[in-house]
Amino acid sequence: MAIHYPNGKSYLKKIGSSNTKRTKNIVYGKRGMSLEDEINESNKYYLESGIAVIHKKPTPVQIVDVFYPKRSAAVIKKAYFKQASTTDYNGVYQGKYIDFEAKETKNKTSFPLSNFHEHQINHMKACCKQDGICFTIVKFVADAQIFLMPSETLFYYWDRQNNGRKSIPKEVIAQDGFEIAYELQPRIPYLKYVDRLINK
Amino acid sequence: MAIHYPNGKSYLKKIGSSNTKRTKNIVYGKRGMSLEDEINESNKYYLESGIAVIHKKPTPVQIVDVFYPKRSAAVIKKAYFKQASTTDYNGVYQGKYIDFEAKETKNKTSFPLSNFHEHQINHMKACCKQDGICFTIVKFVADAQIFLMPSETLFYYWDRQNNGRKSIPKEVIAQDGFEIAYELQPRIPYLKYVDRLINK
Numbered sequence: 001m002a003i004h005y006p007n008g009k010s011y012l013k014k015i016g017s018s019n020t021k022r023t024k025n026i027v028y029g030k031r032g033m034s035l036e037d038e039i040n041e042s043n044k045y046y047l048e049s050g051i052a053v054i055h056k057k058p059t060p061v062q063i064v065d066v067f068y069p070k071r072s073a074a075v076i077k078k079a080y081f082k083q084a085s086t087t088d089y090n091g092v093y094q095g096k097y098i099d100f101e102a103k104e105t106k107n108k109t110s111f112p113l114s115n116f117h118e119h120q121i122n123h124m125k126a127c128c129k130q131d132g133i134c135f136t137i138v139k140f141v142a143d144a145q146i147f148l149m150p151s152e153t154l155f156y157y158w159d160r161q162n163n164g165r166k167s168i169p170k171e172v173i174a175q176d177g178f179e180i181a182y183e184l185q186p187r188i189p190y191l192k193y194v195d196r197l198i199n200k
Numbered sequence: 201m202a203i204h205y206p207n208g209k210s211y212l213k214k215i216g217s218s219n220t221k222r223t224k225n226i227v228y229g230k231r232g233m234s235l236e237d238e239i240n241e242s243n244k245y246y247l248e249s250g251i252a253v254i255h256k257k258p259t260p261v262q263i264v265d266v267f268y269p270k271r272s273a274a275v276i277k278k279a280y281f282k283q284a285s286t287t288d289y290n291g292v293y294q295g296k297y298i299d300f301e302a303k304e305t306k307n308k309t310s311f312p313l314s315n316f317h318e319h320q321i322n323h324m325k326a327c328c329k330q331d332g333i334c335f336t337i338v339k340f341v342a343d344a345q346i347f348l349m350p351s352e353t354l355f356y357y358w359d360r361q362n363n364g365r366k367s368i369p370k371e372v373i374a375q376d377g378f379e380i381a382y383e384l385q386p387r388i389p390y391l392k393y394v395d396r397l398i399n400k
């Protein structure tokens with residue numbers, strides 16, 4: 001381990017110079033895809049390759065009125081979006097319970113905590129207590145940079161937001177977590193970084 | 201272990217005389233509740249007691265048309281029910297990934313395989329390969345009897361249904377799995393039987 005002499009601040013690695021080696025595996029195309037699409041595509045690859053079973057949960061909807069036409073499928077005529085009580089993604093990977101949220105931000109230097117609801121944080125805390133692996137995949141859209149941020153970092157900033165700071169600095173995310181380099185298959189190979197998170 | 205002398209058939213315990221001791225903890229009321237309500241209530245208890253984090257997934261819906269009235273919440277004006285690609289319930293319990301389906305049947309002596317879709321079986325098989333704990337909670341409504349049926353039993357009958365038999369006999373479910381006795385809190389204490397399933 002490298003020793004960093006103290007200057008009163010925690011050591012911040014320069015973003016972009018993270019552990020991730022930029023190899024020829026990196027794909028620069030398709031940057032217009034949403035993070036959700038990229039993760040769904042990656043999960044499909046993981047599923048088909050027998051590597052993991054991780055799905056996005058359906059959007060929770062409060063159904064108010066359903067119409068049943070004869071001889072055809074039921075049509076929902078009125079419904080409302082409900083607030084999710086959990087994170088968006090969960091599943092199983094080599095016996096381990098995986099639970100995460102995926103968030104994009106247009107901010108360049110920090111990730112706003114307003115991206116989360118209290119009950120999502122509570123859900124992740126409860127999962128961590130059950131020895132689940134929890135994290136957030138954060139995409140800084142402007143630079144097309146993706147990070148796996150451990151839940152501890154999120155909890156730390158979340159629990160202290162009343163002190164004033166309402167966002168997590170990008171430097172901290174890069175330091176505490178891992179920058180995920182795009183690859184061909186899967187596009188976002190986040191389980192590789194989950195391995196590192198587990199062995200940390 | 202008791203020894204059962206072979207008669208060419210596998211040993212069938214008499215249903216009702218399962219391992220579950222009928223104690224004064226048993227509740228006979230509220231039998232009109234749906235199995236889903238009972239499990240949701242039990243999951244709420246498990247969550248609030250810090251025992252496990254298990255949720256029902258939202259019903260998957262294909263949203264076609266959304267109306268955004270001014271100053272109020274978006275209203276879904278047209279949507280369709282989609283077929284679920286996974287089971288209904290999953291979560292984490294003491295580091296273990298839990299995945300199950302809950303099904304009621306009005307049949308008295310067997311559980312029809314038509315309660316399942318191919319992709320739900322495939323999903324459970326994939327989860328088992330990742331060392332997840334998979335099972336079905338089956339309720340025979342007529343007798344208000346609930347069983348935890350291991351996924352192996354389901355797979356066995358599912359994979360052989362083209363041979364003719366399209367249902368799983370209740371005796372087999374009782375023998376391979378566990379009858380779950382209603383309790384006060386939680387109403388369906390299925391995790392107790394998951395412990396037994398793990399230690400089997």
